[in-house]
Amino acid sequence: MTMPFWIGTSWKMNKTLGEAADYCAALHDAELLRDPRLQGFVIPPFTALSEVCRALADTPVMVGAQNMHWAEQGAFTGEISPLMVRDCGADIVELGHSERRESFNETDAAINRKVKAALAQGLRPLICVGETAEEKALGAAADTVIRQCRIALGGVPVEALERVLIAYEPVWAIGEHGTPATAEDAGWMHRRIREALPTTAQGAPLPVLYGGSVNPDNCAELAALPEIAGLFIGRSAWRPEGLLRIAERALAARPGT
Numbered sequence: 396m397t398m399p400f401w402i403g404t405s406w407k408m409n410k411t412l413g414e415a416a417d418y419c420a421a422l423h424d425a426e427l428l429r430d431p432r433l434q435g436f437v438i439p440p441f442t443a444l445s446e447v448c449r450a451l452a453d454t455p456v457m458v459g460a461q462n463m464h465w466a467e468q469g470a471f472t473g474e475i476s477p478l479m480v481r482d483c484g485a486d487i488v489e490l491g492h493s494e495r496r497e498s499f500n501e502t503d504a505a506i507n508r509k510v511k512a513a514l515a516q517g518l519r520p521l522i523c524v525g526e527t528a529e530e531k532a533l534g535a536a537a538d539t540v541i542r543q544c545r546i547a548l549g550g551v552p553v554e555a556l557e558r559v560l561i562a563y564e565p566v567w568a569i570g571e572h573g574t575p576a577t578a579e580d581a582g583w584m585h586r587r588i589r590e591a592l593p594t595t596a597q598g599a600p601l602p603v604l605y606g607g608s609v610n611p612d613n614c615a616e617l618a619a620l621p622e623i624a625g626l627f628i629g630r631s632a633w634r635p636e637g638l639l640r641i642a643e644r645a646l647a648a649r650p651g652t
């Protein structure tokens with residue numbers, strides 16, 4: 396069975412409840428997201444998480460949180476637990492985004508604790524990895540990314556791997572000042588990650604999504620590579636039309652579709 400192609404967005408620190416509701420209403424009516432060859436997902440800020448879960452509950456679109464603590468409860472002011480994320484109705488939790496590694500000092504070891512806590516709570520961790528421009532220039536891109544993956548997955552039992560998603564997001568490609576990776580560069584790293592990671596208990600490779608300045612113009616050549624299992628989009632999907640346009644073009648470019 397071929398896996399659906401993952402297409403999703405993190406809204407990062409954007410959208411009021413009203414804006415979130417409008418976005419979900421547009422997705423709700425989109426036939427494209429009901430196509431079994433696609434798996435859509437939306438990752439709103441915590442403030443909109445339960446509303447978005449409710450608004451998309453009768454669609455196949457999955458919903459995720461942007462981060463969480465590893466403890467189930469306790470004296471951790473300002474944090475959100477795996478239980479709370481699950482209680483909102485989320486399926487996914489994004490962990491280790493480079494903005495969190497950079498601005499909130501998230502370490503590989505902390506991400507590993509979060510991955511295990513997410514799996515224990517029945518969530519799908521979406522683990523973000525990626526090298527900085529400096530690491531790339533020094534020839535350490537693959538070493539960095541593979542180290543991040545290995546530490547994130549340390550101690551995860553093989554039966555749980557089928558719920559793990561990886562997003563390769565080179566730091567130099569993300570955001571307003573980012574330069575998107577070429578399909579060739581992204582494909583090369585995706586193959587390195589595949590070679591280095593364990594497979595699921597059924598022998599399937601872990602899905603590795605690409606993120607970093609994905610837009611309607613570059614999505615087709617990225618989606619055309621069989622080793623890229625999905626696209627994780629920021630700015631270009633913050634309007635529902637953007638997400639849908641990318642989904643449509645990516646699907647058309649997907650091998651075998």
Ligand SMILES: O=C(CO)COP(=O)(O)O
Pocket residue numbers: 405492564568569570571573606607608609627628629630631
């Ligand atoms: O960080 C990203 C998704 O997590 C990508 O953001 P941009 O698509 O805005 O570069």
